[in-house]
Amino acid sequence: MSIESNLLKKERQNVTFSVEELTNVWDGGKEDTEIRRKVVKVFGDDPVLKSPPICTMTREERYTEATRKCVYIFRNMLQKNGIYPGSKEFEHFWNAMPIEYTLLIHMGAFIPCIMSFGSEEQVAKWLPLSANLNIICTYAQTELGHGSFLRGLETEATFDRETQEFVINCPKVSSMKWWPGDMGLNANHALVMANLIVGGKKYGMHPFMVQIRDLSTHMPLPGVTVGDIGSKMGFEAIDNGFLYMKNVRIPRENLLNKNSEVKPDGTYVKKASDRLMYGSMVNLRVNLPKSQAIDVLAKACTIAIRYSAVRRQGLLNPGGAEVAVLDYTLQQHKLIPQLATVYATKFAGEGIIKKHQAFLQNMAKGNISDLAEIHALSASFKASVSEQCTEGVEVCRRACGGHGYSQASGLPHLLSKVTPTCTYEGENTVLYLQTARYLVKCAKEKAADLPESILFLVQPIQNARGNITSLDNLALYFKNRAALCVQAASKKVNQMSNKGLAMHEAWDKSSVQLVHATKAYVIQYIFDAFASFVKEVKCSKSVKEILEDLCCLYGLHYINNCSGDFLKLGILTAHHCNIAEEAEIALLEKLRPNAVGIVDAFDFTDSSMESCLGAYDGNVYERLFDMAKLSPLNKEPVHQASYKYLRPYLLEGRDILEGAKSKL
Numbered sequence: 294m295s296i297e298s299n300l301l302k303k304e305r306q307n308v309t310f311s312v313e314e315l316t317n318v319w320d321g322g323k324e325d326t327e328i329r330r331k332v333v334k335v336f337g338d339d340p341v342l343k344s345p346p347i348c349t350m351t352r353e354e355r356y357t358e359a360t361r362k363c364v365y366i367f368r369n370m371l372q373k374n375g376i377y378p379g380s381k382e383f384e385h386f387w388n389a390m391p392i393e394y395t396l397l398i399h400m401g402a403f404i405p406c407i408m409s410f411g412s413e414e415q416v417a418k419w420l421p422l423s424a425n426l427n428i429i430c431t432y433a434q435t436e437l438g439h440g441s442f443l444r445g446l447e448t449e450a451t452f453d454r455e456t457q458e459f460v461i462n463c464p465k466v467s468s469m470k471w472w473p474g475d476m477g478l479n480a481n482h483a484l485v486m487a488n489l490i491v492g493g494k495k496y497g498m499h500p501f502m503v504q505i506r507d508l509s510t511h512m513p514l515p516g517v518t519v520g521d522i523g524s525k526m527g528f529e530a531i532d533n534g535f536l537y538m539k540n541v542r543i544p545r546e547n548l549l550n551k552n553s554e555v556k557p558d559g560t561y562v563k564k565a566s567d568r569l570m571y572g573s574m575v576n577l578r579v580n581l582p583k584s585q586a587i588d589v590l591a592k593a594c595t596i597a598i599r600y601s602a603v604r605r606q607g608l609l610n611p612g613g614a615e616v617a618v619l620d621y622t623l624q625q626h627k628l629i630p631q632l633a634t635v636y637a638t639k640f641a642g643e644g645i646i647k648k649h650q651a652f653l654q655n656m657a658k659g660n661i662s663d664l665a666e667i668h669a670l671s672a673s674f675k676a677s678v679s680e681q682c683t684e685g686v687e688v689c690r691r692a693c694g695g696h697g698y699s700q701a702s703g704l705p706h707l708l709s710k711v712t713p714t715c716t717y718e719g720e721n722t723v724l725y726l727q728t729a730r731y732l733v734k735c736a737k738e739k740a741a742d743l744p745e746s747i748l749f750l751v752q753p754i755q756n757a758r759g760n761i762t763s764l765d766n767l768a769l770y771f772k773n774r775a776a777l778c779v780q781a782a783s784k785k786v787n788q789m790s791n792k793g794l795a796m797h798e799a800w801d802k803s804s805v806q807l808v809h810a811t812k813a814y815v816i817q818y819i820f821d822a823f824a825s826f827v828k829e830v831k832c833s834k835s836v837k838e839i840l841e842d843l844c845c846l847y848g849l850h851y852i853n854n855c856s857g858d859f860l861k862l863g864i865l866t867a868h869h870c871n872i873a874e875e876a877e878i879a880l881l882e883k884l885r886p887n888a889v890g891i892v893d894a895f896d897f898t899d900s901s902m903e904s905c906l907g908a909y910d911g912n913v914y915e916r917l918f919d920m921a922k923l924s925p926l927n928k929e930p931v932h933q934a935s936y937k938y939l940r941p942y943l944l945e946g947r948d949i950l951e952g953a954k955s956k957l
């Protein structure tokens with residue numbers, strides 16, 4: 294056993310709580326842990342799902358491997374292993390997925406969309422085909438020229454009464470669909486968001502099923518120009534695509550018509566609120582943070598904390614032995630708060646998923662009264678979590694020094710996976726502004742007209758009592774700050790408008806404060822939800838203590854990072870801020886011996902991380918060396934480029950050096 298493995302073994306011996314029990318809490322119960330492990334094992338044991346490490350493959354190989362494996366998973370493995378939407382197995386399915394995958398937009402975005410936009414007959418037609426991969430369909434909304442401002446989308450679907458068809462056109466280069474996942478190479482259909490035009494009248498964005506490739510040859514159909522948009526910062530395996538359509542004709546029935554319909558005579562019938570057109574985005578914003586951001590940060594923490602526990606660098610005591618970098622207070626200050634973020638966002642996210650499920654049940658009965666609340670909550674939650682996790686992964690990467698820059702650490706891959714969560718499914722600033730709109734409206738309402746989650750905005754500010762670092766008091770500081778920030782931002786909008794500015798100008802001039810207020814709102818939501826979870830969860834004292842400490846650390850770390858705000862608003866005094874700083878440092882010291890145990894509790898398999906720094910056994914140096922040997926550049930002892938370009942000068946060097954030697 295290597296020295297490094299021994300060091301991790303010792304770390305594990307010092308852990309003061311049951312790692313298995315924390316795993317159960319993380320998974321949602323003992324039974325869930327068993328199910329997750331079962332799913333992970335089935336996938337992990339299957340030889341068809343083995344591939345070379347991603348950092349040794351080209352982009353083309355990565356796309357090919359990911360497609361090969363996903364087709365196998367979706368066609369052969371899901372049904373066979375009882376993994377279907379609604380099952381417990383499905384909830385843990387992400388943990389078993391290969392490190393890279395394609396067909397995500399088809400499975401994760403298109404299928405939910407067909408279910409929310411399609412009539413019963415349309416769902417009956419398209420759902421089995423797509424579930425069996427008999428068709429592959431992308432979600433084509435964003436265009437080259439517009440992504441955020443959906444009313445600016447330019448693709449048109451014009452109704453031709455004569456032929457009972459819609460004619461799809463991208464009038465300009467800027468109107469071509471750009472970015473949709475699975476679209477470049479795999480999809481033969483696209484759910485296209487286009488402006489509906491009937492009899493010269495525009496009815497706004499509607500969803501259309503458009504076939505883009507031939508069913509037998511997979512060649513693009515007449516009028517369709519489609520392909521891959523090229524290399525990106527990450528997502529090498531995914532064929533994000535472009536799609537240009539010129540006079541592409543589709544049958545009238547291909548307008549997904551659950552919410553609105555065009556009759557054969559051209560009559561437009563609206564069956565439900567326009568807002569439901571945005572429903573698919575709410576659905577993804579609620580569901581993507583866990584798998585695409587929180588788990589990614591959890592993996593980055595696992596890698597950085599295990600590595601920091603084995604990496605020896607420098608001395609704490611003059612004359613003493615070299616210490617693990619995790620023993621430095623500053624390294625703890627970088628990494629342990631990231632662990633707190635993982636826990637806070639995961640448990641707060643579960644609350645939002647439950648709220649969304651309740652909303653969907655009500656919607657099925659025709660009641661969409663909670664739509665504004667769930668839209669505001671999911672938009673700001675997606676924005677805040679993606680931001681916190683992206684920052685957190687980069688902190689973890691840099692905390693691994695030089696090796697964190699190597700693809701072999703697994704950290705650059707995680708960073709490039711989490712970064713676009715700040716952009717896709719709604720650019721974060723744009724989403725914060727959506728929530729701000731709701732908050733400003735709520736701030737003007739009477740308490741009786743507001744949902745419980747927002748009531749604090751209009752209630753009198755309460756003073757904290759007793760220990761300032763108690764979870765109750767921390768929750769109160771966050772609530773007070775959110776209420777005061779929202780009130781201040783609303784006041785600014787009003788003042789600007791009273792000065793004579795048009796409402797949209799007043800809004801833009803106040804937008805810095807509005808986004809700040811929204812961030813304050815969503816952080817109070819996350820803290821409150823995590824604190825409530827910690828209070829209610831049934832577990833042993835030692836596990837509860839870990840969760841309480843993580844919750845307290847989440848609150849204190851946030852407050853210490855923006856204490857100016859709390860001071861400015863009169864919520865905390867300088868004396869309170871000093872106490873909060875010291876309390877955070879004390880918590881870091883307290884959590885340090887359990888840090889490896891806490892990341893072990895995430896229970897990630899080595900193959901799900903592909904990290905030389907983060908493997909369970911801690912054998913970092915051997916793994917780094919082995920991975921370097923696999924680099925395609927090391928295939929031959931001398932690379933062709935050296936022979937081709939360097940050799941003439943190297944030979945000159947040889948002659949000079951050997952000449953010098955013979956003169957000696």
Ligand SMILES: CCCCCCCCCCCCCCCCCC(=O)SCCNC(=O)CCNC(=O)[C@H](O)C(C)(C)COP(=O)(O)OP(=O)(O)OC[C@H]1O[C@@H](n2cnc3c(N)ncnc32)[C@H](O)[C@@H]1OP(=O)(O)O
Pocket residue numbers: 397400401402432434435440441442443444474568571572574575577580581584585664665668716717718719720723724727730
């Ligand atoms: C086997 C696999 C299993 C999978 C499991 C699932 C796991 C998931 C994993 C999937 C990973 C996903 C990977 C990547 C996906 C990327 C896909 C995309 O980016 S796709 C592209 C994503 N693209 C984007 O996200 C685009 C972002 N842009 C937008 O969303 C909109 O254009 C806008 C909302 C910002 C403005 O639009 P505009 O028309 O100017 O609107 P106004 O401002 O004038 O407001 C009008 C009124 O509407 C209201 N309202 C608004 N939204 C909503 C809503 N959602 N709801 C309700 N209401 C909403 C608003 O409050 C207001 O109300 P009021 O005040 O009047 O009462």
Ligand SMILES: Cc1cc2nc3c(=O)[nH]c(=O)nc-3n(C[C@H](O)[C@H](O)[C@H](O)COP(=O)(O)OP(=O)(O)OC[C@H]3O[C@@H](n4cnc5c(N)ncnc54)[C@H](O)[C@@H]3O)c2cc1C
Pocket residue numbers: 398432433434435438439440441442471472473474528533713716717718719720721722723726
């Ligand atoms: C990896 C990846 C996968 C994607 N997958 C898909 C997909 O499957 N399907 C699909 O349809 N799309 C997809 N997209 C596109 C994605 O949804 C858009 O990129 C996103 O919605 C942002 O829109 P945009 O690119 O137009 O940014 P822009 O809106 O142009 O943003 C540029 C800047 O302008 C700012 N800005 C914009 N509006 C405002 C405003 N009102 N006030 C203040 N500031 C503003 C933004 O904050 C940002 O700083 C994907 C994108 C990526 C990166």
